[in-house]
Amino acid sequence: MDKNGFSLVNVIIGFIFFIIVLFIFLYFTINLYLKIKKLKKFKSKKFYLNKKLYLLFIILDLYLNIFISFLVIVSFSISVIFINNYGYITYIFTGIYLFYVVFALFNIILNFMYCESIYIVIYKDKLVTINNIINKSDIIKINNDVKRKYLYLNYYEDKQKTSINFKYNWRLKDFLNNFR
Structure with missing residues (x-):
């Protein structure tokens, strides 16, 4: 010591x-x-x-x-x-x-x-992220919070409502809205 x-x-x-x-x-x-x-x-x-x-x-x-x-x-x-x-x-x-x-x-x-x-990739009418694969028909809505920090994608997974949070970017929002 x-x-x-x-x-x-x-x-x-x-x-x-x-x-x-x-x-x-x-x-x-x-x-x-x-x-x-x-x-x-x-x-x-x-x-x-x-x-x-x-x-x-x-x-x-x-x-x-x-x-x-x-x-x-x-x-x-x-x-x-x-x-x-x-x-x-x-x-x-x-x-x-x-x-x-x-x-x-x-x-x-x-x-x-x-x-x-x-x-994020769109492949055969599916939205593919790092951890999820979402059918186009399962998407409920895409919205953002008031301060535009996060973008929320609500969808059905196994007949239950689920949500993914993205870091907000206007290009990402346009990309997701065009897909929907």
């Missing part, structure tokens, strides 16, 4: 937790991109791609993730090497590691909230 209360074991446990969070984050990210890739295989002429969301997810999930992971690995290496000489280095590692955990959780939540709005 160094003079500031951190031991090598604490730093290694923090790194192990980082690896666990990294694998969980990669699982959700790879799962999302595989679903988008499957949707692109439909080769339909009628599709909607929210380019801003798609680019945001590429930047956050790929580039920023690689950069922050690199920072965590470098700070872990420096902490292990200099734990007895400079006690504050372990605090830097802990701060970067905790920032990565918050970043990963934020991205996982963002992926769940907005994944339906990224890529």
Whole structure:
């Protein structure tokens, strides 16, 4: 244990937790991109791609993730090497590691909230999203909230009324209204 209360074991446990969070984050990210890739295989002429969301997810999930992971690995290496000489280095590692955990959780939540709005395909009178396939005849109505933050698609699934929430975009609303 160094003079500031951190031991090598604490730093290694923090790194192990980082690896666990990294694998969980990669699982959700790879799962999302595989679903988008499957949707692109439909080769339909009628599709909607929210380019801003798609680019945001590429930047956050790929580039920023690689950069922050690199920072965590470098700070872990420096902490292990200099734990007895400079006690504050372990605090830097802990701060970067905790920032990565918050970043990963934020991205996982963002992926769940907005994944339906990224890529939508119309194929043989069916609306295909990342998680749903909806017949044209099952759609009840398409509307948005007052502040135009979300777009709601109400439809019947197994004779029960169900709803999908999309991030609002006027192009998406026009796309869905033209389909209906």
